[in-house]
Amino acid sequence: MPDSEAWVPPPGSWASSAARRRNMQAIRSRDTKPEQVIRRLVHANGLRYRVAAKPLPDLRRTADLVFRPAKVAVFIDGCYWHGCPEHYVPPKTNSGYWSDKVARNMARDHDTNSRLKEAGWTVLRFWEHEPPLTCAAAITSTVRRKRGTT
Template sequence: MDRHTPQQRSKNMSAVKSTGTKAEVCLGKALWQLGLRYRKNNKTVFGKPDFTFKKYKIAVFVDSEFFHGKDWDTKKKPATNAAFWLKKISRNIERDKEVNAYLQSNGWTVLRFWSKEVNKNLTGCVGLIAEAIDKAAGKI
């Protein structure tokens, strides 16, 4: 049973962002401060990554734990509207795999981070991205 009225639930869900989340903003600011220039949500790259470094063929995704199914096999499933959420999150996981496979088969390096991982270890995430750029640029 949902604790909220349908109007309240609709208002809550409409406030969920697909782009510009706190983790994405923090990561973007940290990359920019290092002088790493990127494109946000580039529609010309398959899967519309959160950050793209097209010159180096690097795509970076920052995924939310709930909507992209972190620990989906072991985690407790949603009780409210379960059929919808099972279908939605399973499809998101499947789509993430398809995007990874497509980009990698076309020579892209794909980096995926969980939003909590970015929040807890921003310097580590930035370091991995910088390392991937250095490797692609032939510096490593």
């Protein structure tokens, strides 16, 4: 591409380059590998659930797994996007934007937890680096306890 036709981000865009924009657009918001592994394990334990569903109809947020009758919402959070205390590393490029984005995600996570708990839901949050067997065991025991089928 000649210099006169260089890619320019649209006004107000977060993308610092065309390559960065493509990279960021490719990041999944659902059906990530950690989610899929945990879902398979939970399903193998005999539990059925909704995927990427709204626990509350008036809440514009989705949980990764939703057990409606038991009122259990499960979130598998990415270490970067949700500010894992163990693995989050602040970005070197456009750090102001990305650090603010992660801070907003963390605030939204806390707000989601509060709203669901106020509505009588049990919220389970796991980091993507946690062992899938441990996560699946915690989910299974919580759902069975809430259903009264321990």
